[in-house]
Amino acid sequence: MDEILLVFQHQAVQAAAFFMNFHLYYRKVEVLSNMFIIGNFLEAVATVVHYILNLFMWIVIARAVLSWVSPDPYNPIVRFIHNVTEPVLSRIRSTIPAVAGGIDFSPIIVFLAVVFLDKFIVGNLLGISRRFFVE
DSSP states (O other): OHHHHHHHHHHHHHHHHHHHHHHHHHHHHHHHHHHHHHHHHHHHHHHHHHHHHHHHHHHHHHHHHHHHSOOOTTOHHHHHHHHHHHHHHHHHHHHSOOBTTTBOOHHHHHHHHHHHHIIIIIHHHHHHHHHTTOO
16 A cells, blocks of 8 residues: 555656646746847847938938039928938037038048947847847
């Protein structure tokens, strides 16, 4: 009778261990799936930030090209480009004056700053998001 009781206890312990391991495995899968979602979210944020910075960079380039010609100041596209870029360019112009000959380096500085921010912010967000994909 004691042997039957020992076998029953052993099977009960094994069953309890199985259910505890299953529960722990399920919790681990749940945590990993949450981490996977966070990783995807950070990757999506990095992609959106990259596209926004890239769009702003092209708008600054368009502003520099428009400064070489005499565009119609009442054109809605010209006004949009001017209104989007002027707050950033005016701050740089106030700290760095124009060099001899009236050459304005503010678009170049903004261009380099946007490239730096793109590499720094997007690169770090992608690096952090890739850490969430590793088990």
